[in-house]
Amino acid sequence: MNFKLTHIPKRPEKPREKGLTMVMDKGLSLRQAEDLISSSKEQIDLLKLGFGT
DSSP: OOOOOSOOOOOOOSSOSSSOOEEEOSSOOHHHHHHHHHHHTTTOSEEEOOTTO
16 A cells, blocks of 8 residues: 655654654564664654553
């Protein structure tokens, strides 16, 4: 599935006070959690790990 996004606004630098992005883990493996963080660390502001990770 490919999407052509024509306009993505630039995000403010961290630490952000508005427009925070939170991700909640619902059962990622340790490797999947590491991959998520390494590939998306610039976009994610808060990551809640749960369910055994």
